[in-house]
Amino acid sequence: MNYNCVIINGLLSMGGYAIAVRLIPGFRQKFIDKNRVGKDFCKKNQKEIPESMGVLIGLVFLVVLFLFIPVPFTLGEIIAMNTNRGITPAIFPHEKFVELLVALLSIAVMMLLGFIDDIFDLRWRYKLILPSIAMIPILMVYAVYYNLTTIIMPKFLRPIVGYSLDIGALYYVYMGMLAVFCTNAINILAGVNGLEVGQSLVISASILLYNFIELALGHQVDAHNFSVYLMLPFLAVSLALWKFNKYPSQVFVGDTFCYFAGMTFAVVGILGHFSKTLILFFLPQIINFLYSIPQLLKFIPCPRHRLPKYDPKSDLLQLSTTQFDKNELNMLSRLVVTGLKSLKLITWQEMADGRVTTNNFTLINLVLLVFGPVHEKVLTQMLMGFQILCTLLALIIRYPLANYFYDT
Amino acid sequence: MNYNCVIINGLLSMGGYAIAVRLIPGFRQKFIDKNRVGKDFCKKNQKEIPESMGVLIGLVFLVVLFLFIPVPFTLGEIIAMNTNRGITPAIFPHEKFVELLVALLSIAVMMLLGFIDDIFDLRWRYKLILPSIAMIPILMVYAVYYNLTTIIMPKFLRPIVGYSLDIGALYYVYMGMLAVFCTNAINILAGVNGLEVGQSLVISASILLYNFIELALGHQVDAHNFSVYLMLPFLAVSLALWKFNKYPSQVFVGDTFCYFAGMTFAVVGILGHFSKTLILFFLPQIINFLYSIPQLLKFIPCPRHRLPKYDPKSDLLQLSTTQFDKNELNMLSRLVVTGLKSLKLITWQEMADGRVTTNNFTLINLVLLVFGPVHEKVLTQMLMGFQILCTLLALIIRYPLANYFYDT
Numbered sequence: 001m002n003y004n005c006v007i008i009n010g011l012l013s014m015g016g017y018a019i020a021v022r023l024i025p026g027f028r029q030k031f032i033d034k035n036r037v038g039k040d041f042c043k044k045n046q047k048e049i050p051e052s053m054g055v056l057i058g059l060v061f062l063v064v065l066f067l068f069i070p071v072p073f074t075l076g077e078i079i080a081m082n083t084n085r086g087i088t089p090a091i092f093p094h095e096k097f098v099e100l101l102v103a104l105l106s107i108a109v110m111m112l113l114g115f116i117d118d119i120f121d122l123r124w125r126y127k128l129i130l131p132s133i134a135m136i137p138i139l140m141v142y143a144v145y146y147n148l149t150t151i152i153m154p155k156f157l158r159p160i161v162g163y164s165l166d167i168g169a170l171y172y173v174y175m176g177m178l179a180v181f182c183t184n185a186i187n188i189l190a191g192v193n194g195l196e197v198g199q200s201l202v203i204s205a206s207i208l209l210y211n212f213i214e215l216a217l218g219h220q221v222d223a224h225n226f227s228v229y230l231m232l233p234f235l236a237v238s239l240a241l242w243k244f245n246k247y248p249s250q251v252f253v254g255d256t257f258c259y260f261a262g263m264t265f266a267v268v269g270i271l272g273h274f275s276k277t278l279i280l281f282f283l284p285q286i287i288n289f290l291y292s293i294p295q296l297l298k299f300i301p302c303p304r305h306r307l308p309k310y311d312p313k314s315d316l317l318q319l320s321t322t323q324f325d326k327n328e329l330n331m332l333s334r335l336v337v338t339g340l341k342s343l344k345l346i347t348w349q350e351m352a353d354g355r356v357t358t359n360n361f362t363l364i365n366l367v368l369l370v371f372g373p374v375h376e377k378v379l380t381q382m383l384m385g386f387q388i389l390c391t392l393l394a395l396i397i398r399y400p401l402a403n404y405f406y407d408t
Numbered sequence: 409m410n411y412n413c414v415i416i417n418g419l420l421s422m423g424g425y426a427i428a429v430r431l432i433p434g435f436r437q438k439f440i441d442k443n444r445v446g447k448d449f450c451k452k453n454q455k456e457i458p459e460s461m462g463v464l465i466g467l468v469f470l471v472v473l474f475l476f477i478p479v480p481f482t483l484g485e486i487i488a489m490n491t492n493r494g495i496t497p498a499i500f501p502h503e504k505f506v507e508l509l510v511a512l513l514s515i516a517v518m519m520l521l522g523f524i525d526d527i528f529d530l531r532w533r534y535k536l537i538l539p540s541i542a543m544i545p546i547l548m549v550y551a552v553y554y555n556l557t558t559i560i561m562p563k564f565l566r567p568i569v570g571y572s573l574d575i576g577a578l579y580y581v582y583m584g585m586l587a588v589f590c591t592n593a594i595n596i597l598a599g600v601n602g603l604e605v606g607q608s609l610v611i612s613a614s615i616l617l618y619n620f621i622e623l624a625l626g627h628q629v630d631a632h633n634f635s636v637y638l639m640l641p642f643l644a645v646s647l648a649l650w651k652f653n654k655y656p657s658q659v660f661v662g663d664t665f666c667y668f669a670g671m672t673f674a675v676v677g678i679l680g681h682f683s684k685t686l687i688l689f690f691l692p693q694i695i696n697f698l699y700s701i702p703q704l705l706k707f708i709p710c711p712r713h714r715l716p717k718y719d720p721k722s723d724l725l726q727l728s729t730t731q732f733d734k735n736e737l738n739m740l741s742r743l744v745v746t747g748l749k750s751l752k753l754i755t756w757q758e759m760a761d762g763r764v765t766t767n768n769f770t771l772i773n774l775v776l777l778v779f780g781p782v783h784e785k786v787l788t789q790m791l792m793g794f795q796i797l798c799t800l801l802a803l804i805i806r807y808p809l810a811n812y813f814y815d816t
Binding site: 027030031034035036055059062063066067069070073092094097098101102104105108109111112113115116119120121133136137140141143144 | 435438439442443444463467470471474475477478481500502505506509510512513516517519520521523524527528529541544545548549551552
């Protein structure tokens, strides 16, 4: 590990935290004045809360890393570069330099797109296209600098397809999809105070833990150093946001934050060469996505908001539900519903007239289905706890289990 | 000149134009729905016009250049890079690659900051700080790759200070100031339909003309190629915006566009090593700025809007004025005013009670003072014509006259 650089990065990140915790309350009124607000549905008085605060901490993140740009390149390297002007010296680690710049470029563009989405409420198809656009610079640089599109096969597949397989252009599709997945996965696991930032905190801490383990093992030092350089400032500014976004929220984070977080994770996963492990850290998001599919694909009617229902009497959150006529369901929908019912993963109440009431298919509701009504603050804590459990599972899969499938 | 790259860049730019002219009308209603509108003051019916359209064409500009990223690097170079993975081959022009990425990073961040300014109407001091923030990556890369802070002296100064002078950190201040100047200079020469885009079209065409002259002369080929790569897409997307922003405006461009344009000019000026010539292309903006100083510094009262006054009867634009008590002026203000009066650069009407009416000190009003009331469309054309004249003057200063001061 490059201790000096990590320490400087950590100090800059702390500075970023200090600035962010001052900026957020300072800008609250500005956001309210300009009507950049959203309703907090799970409260007695549905107050209007400043929305899209992610853009502020995103800017602080960028400035921290702008100032960090020259740091990983030792003075010796820079002097060699400056004195050999014109003749590129072999000593300077250009790839590292380019990776840092292109990572910041993709993240900055994603922030811009996220903020545009917050302002204009773009349609779903745009939400799928935008992360791919922000990903183009990474893919272009990958093509120029690496163009490595070979994947190592798990042992049990090697007799059939060999040790490795060059999937060519498909590898670029995979990287683009990863950005679409990471950004939207965080965006759809949302709706209760603090959840977007909470899950991002756990994911970034998990990535850092993984990076430090790998650095301690001496694996791919450059790649994991790079990841640490991005994750420390991300964790710092997210903690500042968490201070104001946790229950009871004084600010909302906006799509800007979800896109910013997701893109930052995707970028370190790809340029840090640990995209498979990264996906493991997204287990709760994957479960939420899979469970949501029947509603996302409109097999089951999907209301505009799927957040849990607030009960003002008990101050607890309850399952939110959707109603429909049983006869509306097509063949495939019935099959899916029967499966979910028999696994007890959904509620199901049929009236005599054929009207059905079932819960909205989100991970948040699933937690409420298992544990019953809970307070909003506890619900976020439970979901963050589940995210932490999944990280432990991910590390078990990554370390002991991976030996069965790969030579590590 | 790298003909193949310029041709590919030109084709991509044409594609960008084609997409932008479709996107702008498509998004007009979206902007209106979300109340992203501004009043058109110089019209009979002060219609609300979609505002901040600069963000759309800015995105198109970025995507065009994202797709262009690998192009300037010949297949041979890329193959050498890929096959020598790990061992950086000397053949690959890393500086060019880094320059392209960092230019896009700074421009993208400036767009984000411009859009934030459009949404939140930031105060003046922020308008001065934001371009410096967006400039940091350029300065950092400059420090790592060049750190060349020596300026060549004009001949007449050489006996005193020598052939060249290393101004050290001041050079970085100069580069930062250039970004602040370029972005705000375009932003304050505004107020009549089409003017922001119109002046940017002339400036970008002037830069392109200068680049092609230098390329034809074989001077600093890489630097001028780089400038062409950015200026062609800029010209293309700005032309698309001009189609809808020219009189009578169907869309407004927003601070986003002014910042995007100014930053793009600053970036090519700095990384293309022709910042002095660039400043010459900003002559009308410099005149506007100097003329505005008495109002910007509040020597003379400065109303919120300084745009010309619309006369609904004649459909012409007239001088806009500001009123104040003569006794309010301090010593320095009186001196400045006396000078401007004697040069006939301002109007001046004194009432018996000491109240004074004078025009707002903007280049737009200066044109109206010289030529009398004109139609809004003609006013923009006159100002663009003046910008073209200044470009010719700039080229005369740059070529024949520069020989007297420098060895070229």
